[in-house]
Amino acid sequence: MPGSSGRGELHPRSGENDMALDAERQRALIAQRHGGTTRRPWAIVDRDGFPYWLVALAVFLAWMGYRIATNDRYNEGAAFIDDGLITTVRITVFSFLLALGLGLVAGLGRIARNPIVRNVARTYIEFVRGIPILVMIFVVAFIVFTSVNGWLDRPNRSSSEIKFIVAIGIFYGAYLAEVFRGGIESIPPGQTEAGRSLGLSQRQTMRTIVLPQALRNMLPAIGNDLIACFKDSSLGTLLAVGEITHKTKLYGGTNFDYRAAYFVLAFMYLSITLVLSLLVSWYSDRLSAGRAR
Amino acid sequence: MNELNDPATRSVPPMVEVRGLHMHFGSTYALRGVDLEVAQGEVVVVIGPSGSGKSTVLRCINLLETPTAGTVHVDGVQVNHKKADLNAIRAEVGMVFQQFNLFPHLSAVENVGLALRHVKKLSKRETAAIALAQLEIVGIPEKADAYPRELSGGQQQRVAIARALAMSPKVMLFDEPTSALDPEMIKEVLDVMLALAADGMTMVCVTHEMGFARGAANRMVFMDDGLVVEQGQPRELFEHAVEERTRQFFSQILKH
Numbered sequence: 001m002p003g004s005s006g007r008g009e010l011h012p013r014s015g016e017n018d019m020a021l022d023a024e025r026q027r028a029l030i031a032q033r034h035g036g037t038t039r040r041p042w043a044i045v046d047r048d049g050f051p052y053w054l055v056a057l058a059v060f061l062a063w064m065g066y067r068i069a070t071n072d073r074y075n076e077g078a079a080f081i082d083d084g085l086i087t088t089v090r091i092t093v094f095s096f097l098l099a100l101g102l103g104l105v106a107g108l109g110r111i112a113r114n115p116i117v118r119n120v121a122r123t124y125i126e127f128v129r130g131i132p133i134l135v136m137i138f139v140v141a142f143i144v145f146t147s148v149n150g151w152l153d154r155p156n157r158s159s160s161e162i163k164f165i166v167a168i169g170i171f172y173g174a175y176l177a178e179v180f181r182g183g184i185e186s187i188p189p190g191q192t193e194a195g196r197s198l199g200l201s202q203r204q205t206m207r208t209i210v211l212p213q214a215l216r217n218m219l220p221a222i223g224n225d226l227i228a229c230f231k232d233s234s235l236g237t238l239l240a241v242g243e244i245t246h247k248t249k250l251y252g253g254t255n256f257d258y259r260a261a262y263f264v265l266a267f268m269y270l271s272i273t274l275v276l277s278l279l280v281s282w283y284s285d286r287l288s289a290g291r292a293r
Numbered sequence: 294m295n296e297l298n299d300p301a302t303r304s305v306p307p308m309v310e311v312r313g314l315h316m317h318f319g320s321t322y323a324l325r326g327v328d329l330e331v332a333q334g335e336v337v338v339v340i341g342p343s344g345s346g347k348s349t350v351l352r353c354i355n356l357l358e359t360p361t362a363g364t365v366h367v368d369g370v371q372v373n374h375k376k377a378d379l380n381a382i383r384a385e386v387g388m389v390f391q392q393f394n395l396f397p398h399l400s401a402v403e404n405v406g407l408a409l410r411h412v413k414k415l416s417k418r419e420t421a422a423i424a425l426a427q428l429e430i431v432g433i434p435e436k437a438d439a440y441p442r443e444l445s446g447g448q449q450q451r452v453a454i455a456r457a458l459a460m461s462p463k464v465m466l467f468d469e470p471t472s473a474l475d476p477e478m479i480k481e482v483l484d485v486m487l488a489l490a491a492d493g494m495t496m497v498c499v500t501h502e503m504g505f506a507r508g509a510a511n512r513m514v515f516m517d518d519g520l521v522v523e524q525g526q527p528r529e530l531f532e533h534a535v536e537e538r539t540r541q542f543f544s545q546i547l548k549h
Contacts (some may be wrong), residue, residue: 191394191396197388198412198457199383199408200411208411
């Protein structure tokens with residue numbers, strides 16, 4: 001018998017499988033759009049086959065680590081630069097938390113029923129996406145902070161680290177907003193209807209039904225943005241925030257040993273990024289395995 | 294439209310009362326003035342061809358769709374009123390969907406308990422007790438910790454029924470509950486629905502299961518093109534349909 005609800009259920013017989021497939025496809029699509037992968041990079045049997053790339057990177061990193069550990073010049077550079085690691089991590093954590101908050105609000109705003117809310121969210125997203133991150137940092141540090149402090153009649157003495165965190169947070173918030181929107185829209189409307197039909201409010205439905213499912217779909221994309229955000233913390237050097245890139249510049253400038261300084265810096269970014277990326281894949285896999293059970 | 298002059302339905306105010314329901318999406322009309330009354334404890338089966346508007350009527354009763362015109366009352370309360378407490382009304386109207394719409398990230402017992410916890414604000418222990426009892430009623434207590442993925446279609450739909458029943462609704466709406474099921478699983482879902490009907494639950498079912506209509510329905514409503522064409526007791530309608538359109542529909546679905 002044909003489905004007569006007239007709402008476009010094309011394959012009434014295979015409903016559940018379709019939904020699973022849809023979720024899978026959506027997840028892949030979201031990940032793809034953000035240049036990520038939903039596959040395990042370290043799995044021995046993988047569609048890509050044995051992860052030679054991972055071995056290659058690991059060997060390369062081991063060689064770099066060995067050079068740094070055994071060469072006095074490199075060693076000295078590393079000792080100076082790693083003072084900035086805490087700052088780098090702090091910037092990444094706080095700016096990304098800010099971005100997640102902004103992204104969630106703007107992402108929800110983007111699909112809100114109220115046209116004013118929708119347009120405000122859209123304005124924010126398009127505004128930020130129309131500005132290079134480099135310019136964004138200067139705009140926030142030299143225009144936004146100066147103006148806001150002026151309006152509040154406060155001395156313009158916010159630390160450059162705060163300015164930088166806010167700039168990066170606003171920037172990544174706009175990109176995460178689209179991730180959130182996509183993730184939420186990937187959940188079939190039937191889920192919301194089921195929640196509402198049970199008497200759950202719109203907010204409760206979002207919090208207990210839609211978001212938990214959407215987050216699983218979004219995780220690869222969020223992880224990607226986290227890694228990008230971590231790498232962009234290097235731009236802190238523009239505001240002389242004492243993170244590792246700035247430290248590297250200082251070290252290179254005072255000792256005239258740019259070779260050692262940037263060798264160490266590249267090693268730090270590459271190793272941390274690789275670990276982060278493996279963690280994200282592992283966690284995404286664990287979540288989707290939890291769902292498949 | 295023939296009103297049903299059954300004294301049983303006239304003495305008490307109807308549980309569901311739909312009056313002059315119009316619904317259009319843009320310029321396409323889904324409903325063109327539907328009247329429908331369902332008495333307390335009555336089981337009404339709504340049938341009709343694809344696109345006749347039967348699902349839309351159902352979805353208007355708990356306001357998943359907002360009617361363009363007309364009124365919907367549930368237990369005397371006007372549902373499509375500006376000041377109506379929608380969440381409270383919906384909590385008293387259970388709905389079962391064609392595609393089950395179970396929450397895939399929650400186990401069976403969590404599916405059933407979600408609204409108890411968040412709408413009725415029951416404690417964890419009370420929630421678990423009621424949810425388990427409901428799963429027992431639909432016959433799958435052993436699947437309490439299973440996730441929807443691990444359940445057959447029939448089991449999923451039974452969990453969905455338990456989920457709706459857990460809120461102790463005044464009315465249950467069934468929107469083609471067996472249409473997405475493999476044939477061998479239809480019976481287990483219908484059995485649950487039959488038991489529910491025998492138990493005195495007020496039910497409005499959109500379904501093509503004529504066996505169920507014959508066995509459980511007090512009244513059958515035939516809809517076509519956004520209107521109620523004809524209604525009556527199932528046997529009467531099967532055998533002595535007045536309208537040509539109704540007879541034609543029966544001849545099409547009962548042929549094989």
